[in-house]
Amino acid sequence: xxxxxxxxxxxxxxxxxxxxxxxxxxxxxxxxxxCPEKIACCGQPAFNSGYWDEARLVAEPVLKGLREAEAVVIxxxxxxxMVKKFYPPLFEKTAYEQEAKExxxxxxxxxxxxxxxxxxxxxxASFPAKVTIHDGCHGLRELGTTKQPPRTLxxxxxxxxxxxxxxxxxxxxxxxxxxxxxxxxxxxxxxxKCASAIESGADYIVSNDSSCLMHIQGLxxxxxxxxxxxxxxxxxxxxx
Amino acid sequence: MNAAAEFKKDAxxxxxxxxxxxxxxxxxxxxxxxxxxxxxxxxxxxxxxQTAAEIKWxxxxxLDKHLIQFAExxxxxxxxxxxASNAEQAREIILKIVADKKARAIIKSKVMxxxxxxxxxxxxxxxxxxxxxxxxxxxxxxxxxxxxHFVFPAMHLTRGEISDLFQKELGTAPTDSPEELTMIAxxxxxGKYIAxxxxxxxxxxxxxxxxxxSITENEGNARLTCALPKVHITLMGIEKVLPxxxxxxLFLPMLGxxxxxxxxxxxxxxxxxxxxxxxxxxxxxxxxxxxxNKRTHLLADPEQRDALHCIRCGACLNVxxxxxxxxxxAYGTTYQGPIGSVITPHLRGLQDWKHLSFASSLCGACTSxxxxxxxxxxxxxxxxxxxxxxxxxxxxKTAFKMFAVVANSAFIWNTIKPLARLGQIFxxxxxATLLDPARVWTATRELPKVAPQTxxxxxxxxx
Numbered sequence: 001x002x003x004x005x006x007x008x009x010x011x012x013x014x015x016x017x018x019x020x021x022x023x024x025x026x027x028x029x030x031x032x033x034x035c036p037e038k039i040a041c042c043g044q045p046a047f048n049s050g051y052w053d054e055a056r057l058v059a060e061p062v063l064k065g066l067r068e069a070e071a072v073v074i075x076x077x078x079x080x081x082m083v084k085k086f087y088p089p090l091f092e093k094t095a096y097e098q099e100a101k102e103x104x105x106x107x108x109x110x111x112x113x114x115x116x117x118x119x120x121x122x123x124x125a126s127f128p129a130k131v132t133i134h135d136g137c138h139g140l141r142e143l144g145t146t147k148q149p150p151r152t153l154x155x156x157x158x159x160x161x162x163x164x165x166x167x168x169x170x171x172x173x174x175x176x177x178x179x180x181x182x183x184x185x186x187x188x189x190x191x192x193k194c195a196s197a198i199e200s201g202a203d204y205i206v207s208n209d210s211s212c213l214m215h216i217q218g219l220x221x222x223x224x225x226x227x228x229x230x231x232x233x234x235x236x237x238x239x240x
Numbered sequence: 241m242n243a244a245a246e247f248k249k250d251a252x253x254x255x256x257x258x259x260x261x262x263x264x265x266x267x268x269x270x271x272x273x274x275x276x277x278x279x280x281x282x283x284x285x286x287x288x289x290q291t292a293a294e295i296k297w298x299x300x301x302x303l304d305k306h307l308i309q310f311a312e313x314x315x316x317x318x319x320x321x322x323x324a325s326n327a328e329q330a331r332e333i334i335l336k337i338v339a340d341k342k343a344r345a346i347i348k349s350k351v352m353x354x355x356x357x358x359x360x361x362x363x364x365x366x367x368x369x370x371x372x373x374x375x376x377x378x379x380x381x382x383x384x385x386x387x388x389h390f391v392f393p394a395m396h397l398t399r400g401e402i403s404d405l406f407q408k409e410l411g412t413a414p415t416d417s418p419e420e421l422t423m424i425a426x427x428x429x430x431g432k433y434i435a436x437x438x439x440x441x442x443x444x445x446x447x448x449x450x451x452x453x454s455i456t457e458n459e460g461n462a463r464l465t466c467a468l469p470k471v472h473i474t475l476m477g478i479e480k481v482l483p484x485x486x487x488x489x490l491f492l493p494m495l496g497x498x499x500x501x502x503x504x505x506x507x508x509x510x511x512x513x514x515x516x517x518x519x520x521x522x523x524x525x526x527x528x529x530x531x532x533n534k535r536t537h538l539l540a541d542p543e544q545r546d547a548l549h550c551i552r553c554g555a556c557l558n559v560x561x562x563x564x565x566x567x568x569x570a571y572g573t574t575y576q577g578p579i580g581s582v583i584t585p586h587l588r589g590l591q592d593w594k595h596l597s598f599a600s601s602l603c604g605a606c607t608s609x610x611x612x613x614x615x616x617x618x619x620x621x622x623x624x625x626x627x628x629x630x631x632x633x634x635x636x637k638t639a640f641k642m643f644a645v646v647a648n649s650a651f652i653w654n655t656i657k658p659l660a661r662l663g664q665i666f667x668x669x670x671x672a673t674l675l676d677p678a679r680v681w682t683a684t685r686e687l688p689k690v691a692p693q694t695x696x697x698x699x700x701x702x703x
Contacts, residue, residue: 007695007696009647010688011695012694012695012696013657013660013690013691013694014688014689014690014691015688015691015695016691016693016694016695016697016698017691019695019698020695020698035695035696035699037650037696037699037700038648038650040646040647040648040650040653041643041647043644045640045643046640046643046644047621048602048621048624049598049624049628049636049640050624050625050626050627050628050629051628051632051636051637051640052625052629054637054640054641054643054644055640057641057644057648058643058644058647058648061647061648137601137602137603137604137605138604141603141604141605141607141608142604166269169605170561170603170605171561171601171603171605173561173601174601175600175601175602175603176601178598178599178600178601178602179601179680179681180680180681181598181599181680182248182251182598182599183680183681183683183684184251184252184255184256184684185251185252185255185562185565185566185599186601187255187684187685188255188256188261188565188566189561189562189565189601190685192261192265192561192564192565214688215685217686217688218681218685218686218687218688219684219685219686221685221686222684222685222686
């Protein structure tokens with residue numbers, strides 16, 4: 001099938017490997033991948049800050065750019081939730097109301113799409129390491145579809161040992177503009193997350209949400225911790 | 241200092257207190273284990289939540305009918321119902337009852353609406369002795385501080401701190417035993433019940449069908465507060481009403497489970513008025529003060545009125561990573577945690593309390609935990625929109641407008657990439673200093689690096 005990738009702004013800028021891995025996965029499975037050049041951001045920062053008019057300025061081109069798409073896959077649970085859960089209320093009572101609903105209906109978070117739409121669980125990857133999963137809040141609770149898929153996919157990766165951390169479902173403290181408005185609360189939350197991940201004995205923290213990983217890695221780097229973060233897609237394209 | 245600045249200052253200080261962090265994480269970690277064990281006793285917890293939400297929806301959407309029914313039934317049994325529009329009226333009503341009875345001593349069981357209207361201050365200023373009988377409330381009263389959590393008022397204190405407090409205030413010998421500490425409070429409080437002329441309680445539920453007040457507690461102090469003094473006063477918010485007595489069959493175990501990880505709370509009592517002829521105990525007078533205090537303001541908001549479904553179980557606080565890191569006092573509100581952040585702007589003004597809706601990562605743990613399915617974290621989002629809609633910050637609005645221009649132009653978007661790369665070469669020179677524009681992030685965290693080849697650059701080379 002033809003899969004349209006929505007590569008969020010910060011994945012484009014800072015984590016291209018994540019996007020490239022997703023392209024590789026879909027192409028390996030025989031699908032056609034396209035990525036509209038004109039789409040940069042879902043508009044969540046403005047939306048979460050209370051500026052819905054400004055969020056619509058960013059979100060309208062997304063609606064238009066993805067109009068023709070058959071299925072839209074987003075590499076981040078957070079941006080996925082923005083499109084799938086928050087575009088409909090954002091565009092309520094506007095000319096784009098119907099279009100927002102249609103886009104929401106055909107939008108998928110990456111791991112959910114692989115497991116529940118394409119019925120793929122084994123990508124032949126190998127990643128000989130101990131990993132622990134961070135459940136990004138937006139995927140876990142907003143979309144409600146991303147608890148199992150990453151675990152199913154990782155269970156088929158050769159050499160990978162999954163060790164769950166106690167605080168797997170606890171927020172990493174990022175929260176978009178929250179991390180800048182209340183940096184110390186955000187940092188404290190991140191420290192709780194990192195401590196739990198380290199306590200699990202894992203070598204890697206895996207997540208389907210790059211924004212959480214950006215926050216967690218930022219803290220780990222500052223504190224000189226050895227444990228590393230990696231996006232699920234990159235684990236799934238790893239070969240010995 | 242305004243509420244927002246004070247919040248930020250207190251929250252920042254407490255997040256760095258690692259002893260506090262460990263204490264709260266441990267206590268609430270135990271709560272989650274106990275709660276999950278008790279949730280599994282429900283045939284279907286999710287269905288129970290849905291049913292509870294529907295019952296409260298009915299209760300709140302027909303509040304006028306239910307409150308009048310409650311008042312009529314209670315008055316038919318000799319109770320007296322008072323309607324208070326605001327805190328001042330509620331205080332006046334209670335002060336008048338107390339003064340009319342020529343009371344001297346007052347005993348209270350836990351009543352959060354009392355905190356809301358600053359009842360103790362008013363009573364003490366009028367010359368009455370007021371003693372809290374809930375152990376946690378008693379402890380924070382001795383410390384002259386506000387409850388730390390509206391269900392567990394003294395959960396921020398260790399046994400040692402409580403022992404020191406008792407030693408200082410009551411002259412008792414130091415002890416590390418929770419049983420002994422409880423016995424100390426019990427010995428003091430027993431005398432207070434007997435001496436009290438008036439008992440004041442809150443209500444967990446008010447049953448419209450029967451005109452009864454339902455009180456849930458673990459210590460037996462509310463039973464003594466309601467039964468021993470000659471006059472009883474219940475102060476409660478108007479949202480506490482439930483339509484039918486049968487509803488308690490769901491709400492009592494739900495409150496125990498969600499609130500404290502108990503299958504059911506130790507004591508659940510129903511009070512339906514003063515002592516009736518032929519009865520051997522109970523108060524001679526039974527007053528209920530129904531408090532609005534801007535609850536109808538919330539009722540008028542169709543988007544957020546489900547916040548009135550709240551049964552004050554505290555489940556949202558117990559799972560909230562913000563609450564767990566900043567603690568209860570930083571909020572500066574009667575109701576802490578997510579529910580407090582949702583309702584306080586309605587009760588006390590959006591512009592003064594909007595910072596609470598921004599002080600959230602919107603993780604949604606609260607909404608998942610809420611037994612009556614209040615859409616808590618989405619209400620925080622709506623309050624942000626409402627607050628900025630009324631009063632935008634010009635620089636923030638401009639920044640988001642500019643961001644839209646950047647994001648919507650492939651040309652500009654592609655131009656800022658090399659600029660960002662250049663910027664990050666020089667960034668280490670100013671990193672985390674006052675000159676660093678990203679200091680809010682870099683003070684504690686490393687910034688991600690702009691990749692040598694971005695995804696879109698990669699994609700173009702492929703094409």
